[in-house]
Amino acid sequence: MNLKTKEHYEVRAQVAKALAHPARLLMLDAIQQCGDGEMCVCDLTEIVGVDQSTVSRHLAVLKQAGVLADRKEGVMTFFRLRVRCLEGFWGCVEIVLKEKLKAQQKAVGR
Amino acid sequence: MNLKTKEHYEVRAQVAKALAHPARLLMLDAIQQCGDGEMCVCDLTEIVGVDQSTVSRHLAVLKQAGVLADRKEGVMTFFRLRVRCLEGFWGCVEIVLKEKLKAQQKAVGR
DNA sequence: TTTATTCATGGCAAAATGGCCATAAAAGAA
């Protein structure tokens, strides 16, 4: 088998972890769908509906993971996606969810 | 904007969370690469190198998420992938890692 | 039957995560 080093799996898990929070998913979705391709912390705070400090920390996680980039303009900070592959990422998640549903239906019919 | 419900993001985050652990990644990789397409808990325990009870719990997480299925044969339990899309999933992670590296290089050269 | 093997689970402790509040820092407005 062609298994990798422990670090190999750790850095990849770190990226997946950054994507594994509902508030962060919502923020990514909002940024992706907004016309400008970027959003300020204040707007994201309103959309997510948690404390501004919490949003700031979520955004820091996504930035640190390599998913978002930021740009300061005056008093505001705008965040934008650094990658275009998230569709594929969530496409796989959708498939997993469908499989899970299948398994549950099979279990009920047992 | 076409944002989804809170639950929409929660179930998807749950799947991502299941994939967001180095030991679980290693196990998925091992199962994917092994010839039979399935592995027993005992072999996975040896590969990962943590307690057998810990491996069992990791496998339960992946099963619950819809990523793995299991099959009992005698005293052993074999786990196999339920989905074929993980390549795409990790492909996106690779792209994120490359972006992160680019950002770090830019930061050093500043 | 007794013994050994394989896996799952209860219990517990350590660490990580996520949330809020308060507040600092930076920029612009008055």
Add this chain to the structure above:
DNA sequence: TTCTTTTATGGCCATTTTGCCATGAATAAA
């Protein structure tokens, strides 16, 4: 200058996650 707005961060607490040990349950072997 002083006030306001926007963002980031320290502090703190509650919850979740992760790991191990011990042990139970199930099956196979002796």
